[in-house]
Amino acid sequence: MTTADVLMLALGAVAVGAGALVVTTRHLVRAGLYLVVSLGAVAGIFLVLTAELVAWVQLLIYVGAVVVLLLFAVMLTRAPIGAADDLDRPGWPATLVGGGTGLGLAVLLVDAYRWSTVELPEPGTAERLGTEIFGSWVLPFEVLSVLLLSALVGAIAVSVRIPGRRR
Amino acid sequence: MSERTGLPGEGLAKGLAVTLRTMTRRAHTQQYPDVAPELPPRSRGxxxxxxxxxxxxxxxxxxxxxxxxxxxxxxxxxxxxxxxxxxxxxxxxxxxxxxxxxxxxxxxxxxxxxxxxxxxxxxxxxxxxxxxxxxxxxxxxxxxxxVPPPPAHDPNGEPSKEEATAARKAAAPATAGQRGAGPEVRIRRPARRPPAGPGSAGNPEASGGREST
Amino acid sequence: MPVWLELVVRVVGVVAAFLVLPLVVGQAEHKVMAHMQGRLGPMYAGGFHGWAQLIADGVKFVQKEDVTPREADRAVFRLAPVVALVPYLLALLVIPLGPNDLVGQPLDIGLFFVLAVVGVGVVAVLMSAWASANKYSLLGGLRGAAQLLGYELPLVLAAASVAMAAGTLSLPGIVEAWRPWWLLWQAPAMLVFFVAGLAEIRRPPFDMPVADSELVFGYMTEYTGLRFAFFLLAEYVGIVVIAALTTVLFLGGWQGPFGDAYLGWLWTLIKVFLVSFVIIWLRVSYPRLREDQLQRLCWLVLVPVALGQLVLTAGVRLAIA
Amino acid sequence: MRPVIPYVVAALLFGLGVYGVLRRRNAVLVLMSVELMLNAVNLLLVTANAAPLATALGRPAPAPVAPEPSSAAETAAALPYTGQAFTLFVIVIAAAEVGVGLAIVLQLYRLRGTIAVDDVRLDTHTPDRGPQATVASPASPAAPGPATRGAET
Known part of the structure; x- marks a missing residue:
């Protein structure tokens, strides 16, 4: 066990714990806040894995924008303060499928890696990652920007209310 | 927006200039408990x-x-x-x-x-x-x-009653034996007539003059 | 110097800056605002021209009762001020004061880090807004979140422009690459960054989320005592952070007329205080923007200008290279 | 570093996400669960970037398909940041997905007054009805609905 392992264990525990609270809590807004904790812990794991840029992008996009949008939506759809009772449907199939998926994947990965160790790679600078993206993956990058643009237009088109016309 | 003239953002710059100019001037604050305020005459305390x-x-x-x-x-x-x-x-x-x-x-x-x-x-x-x-x-x-001494008489105001009487007596010694009411009314009349409204124009003047003496 | 000692010194330095600079800026705001309005401002606390007014305020806040509304979500309510404060503390960690590693923690992609952690502040706004169980808080929080999300875009774009010009994401690297003629070339980006930064810290004239004449005090309505003081402190640290970022990115940081090597910290501080003064100045001079004007300014003015600047920067970079 | 730790964390997070998507009725909570799953994938990608399977097992990848003798480790060395690049792509896709998804959720709330995914009927077209219209019997789709509640929210 190295320092990196201990850090990752702790952060992983936080991430999984907060993630479990996200899917089980009965407080709508708190689910969003637990999501912040979970995503932040995952960003911490990214840091330990020397993916610095990815960690900060995770913080910037996920915590700064995505979760805020989610919270925004929760508040716009009249979230009550305190526990709500009608958030869940009966849970047996979900437990079975979800637990099966998670544990099955975990078993698979544990079987593949056992208790082996690898050297941590060099801390990834933004420059090298940029070279990678704009070198090997420039086409997907461009496609993604088109996707983002169409998502932007689509979101506006869905949510805009044309005055005078009843939707 | 339509009637705006001059450079864009001129108004913004003007606003900034006003506040900056104000900052360079002396403040108007009265340091009341430390410095006694200068009250106007006839202040009612x-x-x-x-x-x-x-x-x-x-x-x-x-x-x-x-x-x-x-x-x-x-x-x-x-x-x-x-x-x-x-x-x-x-x-x-x-x-x-x-x-x-x-x-x-x-x-x-x-x-x-x-x-x-x-x-x-x-x-x-x-x-x-x-x-x-x-x-x-x-x-x-x-x-x-x-109580402060009464402020000096307004040089452009009506003369006080005492002064008016004294001046009249000095000017017309012949009528000294008559009662003073007649001429006094005559003096006041021009002040009262033109508005033809309530005779408030003369009264406060007169009473104010009396108070100050 | 052993590693741990250096670490301690750096952390202590950052915490000291975190505690002192906002107080200085706050006091400057008291006095500058007063004189711009023809007043004197605080004159008693501490004796000379009320220099200790903010310390007295702090003592007052500590003594006040800490009220949590009965209907509030207590845990979230109590956590929100801390969440509001911590991002700015982290941001101060990577802002360079002078050359030769005179910085809390030199970071290869410091610019990204700063933008990311400053963006986290919006979570605190939503937390406090929703947990207060108050409609004014909720309205203010939603306005605040919309504003912060919107203005984050021009902020990041303007910062990206200068990062592209410098060819690095590290804050000291940007300062080193800076040349005086950038003042002209990057002026639109600087304006966009500064205005968007003002909106990010919700300073007047962008204080729609806390518009006290219509929303009482927005998402801070229900806060009292020390927690409210935390929000105020976050606002003043925010001023320092935005001023420091503007300084580092656009005004050349520690580069001054002479003695950069050993007077760099002084130039940085002077520039930071000048920018802070401008922030206060704007607060005194301009009325609050209405909500629709606020969004229009962001999406119809700042974002296009930032995009245009990005194109210009890319073009000039290619031409030079 | 032991890659099994982040891998297991990613697997558990993914399982939690699946559980949440199946269990939750509230559409926003479903979206949150989707975010959890996406994040698990991100974590998986970043970990795989740091510790590819071949490196972990300490032997070259079996049966290279390409004619030149290249191993997975060599591929990883040639493209050192592929995993991270893909993570960035996934994050961008997540942002786009959330933007559109929330727009749809808000529109749903406007139309139906609820965002419980169970209450949304896809088989009948009930424009401008309150939430109770969705529980009305589908046999009378032409019945005049009550005053629209969703429109003014």
């Missing part, structure tokens, strides 16, 4: 009572709009040497002004025929208990020391 002048005529108490003056008195006989019988005299027992009711209209000062009441500019007499705002005659008497 508190009413002072000159007890010797009071004859208990009760005019002030009756004219007070909110009845905040309380007066009690009794009669005394004063033996005058050389007189046939003793004279009667009113002696003031109580003269209270309740400053929690007073609205500083100054009517009592106006109506007092013997100049027993004065305006003092002193204003720092707040109390923690509202009942302590009832000033008795000794308290009111203490304010007399703070």
């Amino acid at each position: 508190v009413i002072a009572l000159l007890e010797e002048n009071c004859t208990v005529c009760m005019l002030c108490a009756r004219e007070c709009p909110d009845w905040c003056i309380y007066i009690d008195s009794h009669k005394e006989e004063v033996a005058m040497p050389g007189a046939a019988r003793p004279r009667q005299r009113n002696v003031l027992d109580r003269f209270d002004i309740d400053f929690s009711l007073c609205m500083y209209c100054g009517i009592c000062v106006e109506v007092c025929p013997f100049d027993a009441l004065y305006w003092s500019p002193e204003f720092e007499y707040a109390e923690y208990d509202i009942r302590d705002l009832l000033h008795d005659k000794t308290r009111l008497g203490q304010w007399v020391a703070t």
Whole structure:
């Protein structure tokens, strides 16, 4: 066990714990806040894995924008303060499928890696990652920007209310 | 937006310039408790009572709009040497002004025929208990020391009644035997006539002049 | 110097800056604002021209009762001020004061880090808004979140422009690459960054979320005592952070007329205080923007300008290279 | 570093996400669960970037398909940041997905007054009805609905 392992264990525990609270809590807004904790812990794991840029992008996009949008939506759809009772449907199939998926994947990965160790790679600078993206993956990058643009237009088109016309 | 002229953002720059210019000037703040404020003349702070002048005529108490003056008195006989019988005299027992009711209209000062009441500019007499705002005659008497001398007469104003009378007497000694009411009315008339409204133009002037003397 | 000692010194330095600079800026705001309005401002606390007014305020806040509304979500309510404060503390960690590693923690992609952690502040706004169980808080919080999300875009774009010009994401690297003629070339980006930064810290004239004449005090309505003081402190640290970022990105950081090597920290501080002064100045001079004007300014003015600047920067970079 | 730790964390997070998507009725909570799953994938990608399977097992990848003798380790060395690049792509896709998804959720709330995914009927077209219209019997789709509640929210 190295320092990196201990850090990752702790952060992983936080991430999984907060993630479990996200899917089980009965407080709508708190689910969003637990999501912040979970995503932040995952960003911490990214840091330990020397993916610095990815960690900060995770913080910037996920915590700064995505979760805020989610919270925004929760508040716009009249979230009550305190526990709500009608958030869940009966849970047996979900437990079975979800637990099966998670544990099955975990078993698979544990079987593949056992208790082996690898050297941590060099801390990834933004420059090298940029070279990678704009070198090997420039086409997907461009496609993604088109996707983002169409998502932007689509979101506006869905949510805009044309005055005078009843939707 | 449409009637905007000049460079874009000019108004924004002007706003900034105004505040910056103000910053370079001296502040207008009055450091009140440290530096005594300069009050204008005839400031109405508190009413002072000159007890010797009071004859208990009760005019002030009756004219007070909110009845905040309380007066009690009794009669005394004063033996005058050389007189046939003793004279009667009113002696003031109580003269209270309740400053929690007073609205500083100054009517009592106006109506007092013997100049027993004065305006003092002193204003720092707040109390923690509202009942302590009832000033008795000794308290009111203490304010007399703070009453300033009357301000000088306005050089462009009407001459005071005393001056007018003296001037008239000096100018027309022939009519000295007549009663003074006639010419005085004649003097006032031009001031009253043109508005043809309520004769308020002359009265405050006259009363103000009397108060200041 | 052993590693741990250096670490301690750096952390202590950052915490000291975190505690002192906002107080200085706050006091400057008291006095500058007063004089711009023809007043004197605080004159008593501490004796000379009320220099200790904010310390006295702090003592007052500590003594006040800490009220939590009965209907509030207590845990979230209590956590929100801390969440509001911590991002700015982290941001101060990577802002360079002078050359030769005079910085809390030199970071290869410091610019990204700063933008990311400053963006986290919006979570605190939503937390406090929703947990207060108050409609004014909720309205203010939603306005605040919309504003912060919107203005984050021009902020990042303007910062990206200067990062592209410098060819690095590290804050000291940007300062080193900076040349005085950038003042002209990057002026639109600087304006966009500054205005968007003002909106990010919700300073007047962008204080719609806390518009006190219509929303009481927005998402801070229900806060009292120390927690409210935390929000105020976050606002003043925000001023320092935005001023420091503007300084580092656009005004050349520690580069001054002479003695950069050993007077760099002084130039940085002077520039930071000048920018802070401008922030206060704007607060005094301009009325609050209405909500629709606020969004229009962001999306119809700042974002296009930032995009245009990005194109210009890319073009000039290619031309030079 | 032991890659099994982040891998297991990613697997558990993914399982939690699946559980949440199946269990939750509230559409926003479903979206949150989707975010959890996406994040698990991100974590998986970043970990795989740091510790590819071949490196972990300490032997070259079996049966290279390409004619030149290249191993997975060599591929990883040639493209050192592929995993991280893909993570960035996934994050961008997540942002786009949330933007559109929330727009749809808000529109749903406007139309139906609820965002419980169970209450949304896809088989009948009930424009401008309150939430109770969705529980009305589908046999009378032409019945005049009550005053629209969703439109003014």
